[in-house]
Amino acid sequence: SQQGEEDPQALSIQEGENATMNCSYKTSINNLQWYRQNSGRGLVHLILIRSNEREKHSGRLRVTLDTSKKSSSLLITASRAADTASYFCAGGGYGGATNKLIFGTGTLLAVQP
Amino acid sequence: NAGVTQTPKFQVLKTGQSMTLQCAQDMNHNSMYWYRQDPGMGLRLIYYSASEGTTDKGEVPNGYNVSRLNKREFSLRLESAAPSQTSVYFCASSLLATATGELFFGEGSRLTVL
Numbered sequence A: 001s002q003q004g005e006e007d008p009q010a011l012s013i014q015e016g017e018n019a020t021m022n023c024s025y026k027t028s029i030n031n032l033q034w035y036r037q038n039s040g041r042g043l044v045h046l047i048l049i050r051s052n053e054r055e056k057h058s059g060r061l062r063v064t065l066d067t068s069k070k071s072s073s074l075l076i077t078a079s080r081a082a083d084t085a086s087y088f089c090a091g092g093g094y095g096g097a098t099n100k101l102i103f104g105t106g107t108l109l110a111v112q113p
Numbered sequence B: 001n002a003g004v005t006q007t008p009k010f011q012v013l014k015t016g017q018s019m020t021l022q023c024a025q026d027m028n029h030n031s032m033y034w035y036r037q038d039p040g041m042g043l044r045l046i047y048y049s050a051s052e053g054t055t056d057k058g059e060v061p062n063g064y065n066v067s068r069l070n071k072r073e074f075s076l077r078l079e080s081a082a083p084s085q086t087s088v089y090f091c092a093s094s095l096l097a098t099a100t101g102e103l104f105f106g107e108g109s110r111l112t113v114l
Helices: none
Strands: A005-007 A010-014 A019-024 A031-037 A043-050 A055-058 A061-066 A071-076 A085-092 A101-103 A107-112 B004-007 B010-013 B019-025 B031-038 B042-049 B065-068 B074-078 B087-094 B109-113
Touching: A005 A085, A010 A019, A019 A085, A019 A107, A031 A061, A031 A071, A043 A055, A043 A061, A043 A071, A043 A085, A071 A085, A085 B042, A101 B042, B004 B087, B019 B031, B019 B087, B019 B109, B031 B074, B042 B065, B042 B074, B074 B087
Parallel strands: A010 A107, B010 B109
Antiparallel strands: A005 A019, A019 A071, A031 A043, A031 A085, A055 A061, A061 A071, A085 A101, A085 A107, B004 B019, B019 B074, B031 B042, B031 B087, B065 B074, B087 B109
16 A cells, blocks of 8 residues: 555644644655545645745644654644644645645544543 | 535445446546545555546555546446445545646545445
């Protein structure tokens, strides 16, 4: 399978804490994207980091990318109950296939109020 | 703007029946995609269309066919449905012909094959 893997599969934290999710992928990519999916809904794009970038911020989100280790992490700071959702990483240009975006298996985040 | 619209939202089929999932986007995007989502498997790419008039296989194309009817519409057809095709299907689109930009997703079509 070309799919990436995410760790942990499930994460439960208290409101106000930080949440960190990790993603590993198997071959070369030209960007790494993170998406969020609320229960029963479609996916929504959160942030994109290019292969020549190491870190990117957007609001309460911080993403890092380590191409040598083929891994990425998503940090959500000061989490809120509304952040409860599944989070997916996705590799763009996976294995040189410029039209493919391959998703990981996701992390289910539960933020307790 | 509606974004990406999928129909139907829910469908129950019997084994061997055929059906078509419809997808339309109103963002003038070049590329469109069909994914399936199964518990514990994340999203897997079935087919994609980089631009009008082209289609290519993704990770799990067996048992499916697609048609890029025009720039707006990309349909997914199951010719002879099997229980293994029970899943949630998502259509997505992106502006660029390459996966260098974000994807916009529909709300999903929940298919059960008995």
